[in-house]
Amino acid sequence: MKIELENNKVFFENQGSKKEIHPFWLRERANGDTFVDKGTQQRLFDPTELQDNIEIKSSKLSNDYLEIFFNDGVHTKIAIENILKEFSNINDVKNITKIKWDSSLKNYNYFEFKDNLFEDEKMLEALNNFYQYGFVIFKNVPTKDNFIVNFANSIGSIRRTNFGEFFNVKSKPNPNDLAYTSLPLAPHTDNPYRNPVPCIQMLHCIENEVSGGLSTLVDGFTVTEQLKKDFPDYYKILTEIKVRFQFIDQSVVLENWAEMIQLDEFGEFKQVRFSPRLDFVPLIDKEKLELYYSARKKISELYNSESYRIEFKLLPGDLLMMDNHRLLHGRTLYDTNEGKRFLQGCYIDYDSTEGKLKHLKRKFSL
Numbered sequence: 236m237k238i239e240l241e242n243n244k245v246f247f248e249n250q251g252s253k254k255e256i257h258p259f260w261l262r263e264r265a266n267g268d269t270f271v272d273k274g275t276q277q278r279l280f281d282p283t284e285l286q287d288n289i290e291i292k293s294s295k296l297s298n299d300y301l302e303i304f305f306n307d308g309v310h311t312k313i314a315i316e317n318i319l320k321e322f323s324n325i326n327d328v329k330n331i332t333k334i335k336w337d338s339s340l341k342n343y344n345y346f347e348f349k350d351n352l353f354e355d356e357k358m359l360e361a362l363n364n365f366y367q368y369g370f371v372i373f374k375n376v377p378t379k380d381n382f383i384v385n386f387a388n389s390i391g392s393i394r395r396t397n398f399g400e401f402f403n404v405k406s407k408p409n410p411n412d413l414a415y416t417s418l419p420l421a422p423h424t425d426n427p428y429r430n431p432v433p434c435i436q437m438l439h440c441i442e443n444e445v446s447g448g449l450s451t452l453v454d455g456f457t458v459t460e461q462l463k464k465d466f467p468d469y470y471k472i473l474t475e476i477k478v479r480f481q482f483i484d485q486s487v488v489l490e491n492w493a494e495m496i497q498l499d500e501f502g503e504f505k506q507v508r509f510s511p512r513l514d515f516v517p518l519i520d521k522e523k524l525e526l527y528y529s530a531r532k533k534i535s536e537l538y539n540s541e542s543y544r545i546e547f548k549l550l551p552g553d554l555l556m557m558d559n560h561r562l563l564h565g566r567t568l569y570d571t572n573e574g575k576r577f578l579q580g581c582y583i584d585y586d587s588t589e590g591k592l593k594h595l596k597r598k599f600s601l
């Protein structure tokens with residue numbers, strides 16, 4: 236990648252293709268104290284009020300800088316590095332390669348909680364790990380005074396829902412969700428009935444005296460790729476049909492229509508939704524429904540298969556942070572007569588983890 240100059244035109248060259256950069260694009264990037272606020276990096280001018288016919292009157296290129304005089308009288312020096320950054324975006328979390336895993340995954344990374352963790356290089360490592368595997372576990376996180384709220388807000392901002400800012404996961408009378416019982420929970424994604432679906436879930440273990448109640452995780456990305464390879468028709472229908480997910484209690488009715496496997500604009504994996512107690516397929520042709528039901532059965536079989544699931548016990552102080560658009564989670568049955576089991580949960584969105592990751596990258600890659 237490089238920048239070239241020819242007759243006061245600026246070109247961007249990448250892998251044999253050479254394209255002119257619009258002069259207005261460069262004019263918008265005029266920097267220095269008169270154009271950009273030092274602290275916030277926000278523009279001090281409104282580019283929509285600039286004249287339309289911006290041209291370059293004269294220019295100079297050195298190894299580090301492009302110096303330009305524009306026809307509206309503005310003169311600026313733009314760092315070449317900053318121009319190139321806009322094309323490669325090395326800080327983008329999309330550049331962190333997802334590592335597919337199944338039940339053979341061993342030695343998952345645990346990160347010890349410590350003071351100032353959120354500004355430490357260890358947090359950068361933990362967040363990288365989160366984007367690679369879709370989850371990370373922090374050990375010895377303080378269990379007093381709903382510390383999960385503090386934890387979540389130290390990465391970004393907690394995402395409040397109708398369950399509250401955080402929720403207590405323990406067996407209780409008249410529950411409005413099966414999570415608040417001691418029943419086993421098959422692998423599921425949380426809250427597919429919300430719009431948008433909470434991105435990241437945290438579960439913090441406060442007490443765990445029971446022998447059951449093991450936590451389970453499945454990589455929805457691995458399962459989706461397997462389905463695509465072995466059962467392309469099933470994969471296709473699950474990426475096409477929008478299903479209605481619903482939650483109802485005394486005070487609210489939540490509904491969202493979405494595919495069980497959602498793809499991005501490039502046709503690549505984006506998100507899975509799976510919660511077979513809450514999904515309602517629309518009334519479509521019988522033949523299509525026949526295929527849809529077979530597909531749902533198959534994906535459920537894969538999600539519930541021993542081959543994909545990891546199972547572990549959360550100990551008091553353990554905080555599991557998982558990608559609710561990629562992973563499925565669940566738990567095994569437990570017996571309330573054996574003692575207490577108490578987790579606290581909450582959600583945060585991707586802007587929290589992305590913002591923190593980019594901040595820490597900027598801080599430690601200097």
Ligand SMILES: O=C(O)CCC(=O)C(=O)O
Pocket residue numbers: 404414420425449450564565566578580
């Ligand atoms: O009890 C557990 O380990 C998980 C419960 C659950 O699925 C949830 O709170 O979303």
Ligand SMILES: [Fe+2]
Pocket residue numbers: 414423424425564
């Ligand atoms: Fe859940």
